[in-house]
């Protein structure tokens with residue numbers, strides 16, 4: 627099963643403001659940048675509880691009939707979602723993927739900062755598409771966070787858009803699952819010629 631991330635961030639790497647506002651994403655002018663095509667290619671959306679709560683404030687369920695899995699360790703209320711197909715799951719990312727795979731899903735869209743970070747840490751993300759909007763917001767909810775080990779990325783393409791969006795696409799290999807941890811003791815620095 628393929629797992630992809632497709633998200634928009636400020637140039638300083640934030641998915642949302644500290645109060646979850648997404649207004650700054652308009653800085654790119656709302657130009658089409660492949661999301662529609664990407665969304666058509668996935669057969670399940672997997673998002674974190676916090677993203678789900680923000681989506682509920684939109685008023686309209688934006689996922690149509692596409693199956694949506696909301697991850698949370700606490701009970702969730704889906705009663706306000708009338709037309710969508712939504713369910714809850716929890717646990718180790720690898721087990722969640724196993725369950726989705728057994729049900730025949732082929733391509734999952736993983737969304738939400740903490741959620742993306744957990745799936746990245748587990749070495750499960752295969753494709754990462756990050757669209758930077760031309761603004762710095764200083765603080766907010768980060769896309770990336772601590773990792774147990776380095777994650778290698780293969781650059782696939784970087785696309786630029788008239789309104790200032792810069793979209794970079796990376797492929798991630800299964801090799802990330804077995805990479806050694808980067809928690810080695812810091813190497814001692816020795817002063818040499820030219821060092822300050």
Ligand SMILES: NC(=O)c1ccc[n+]([C@@H]2O[C@H](COP(=O)([O-])OP(=O)(O)OC[C@H]3O[C@@H](n4cnc5c(N)ncnc54)[C@H](OP(=O)(O)O)[C@@H]3O)[C@@H](O)[C@H]2O)c1
Nearest residue numbers: 633634642674675676677697698699716717738739740741
């Ligand atoms: N700019 C963009 O493209 C974009 C995209 C997505 C989201 N966002 C924004 O990002 C913000 C949300 O991101 P976030 O990092 O705060 O949180 P998030 O990833 O949306 O949600 C985190 C929560 O998801 C649950 N969760 C994640 N993995 C789990 C697992 N394996 N098992 C059980 N529960 C799991 C936990 O919920 P519990 O605490 O309930 O256990 C966790 O606290 C929102 O403001 C949203 O609008 C922006």
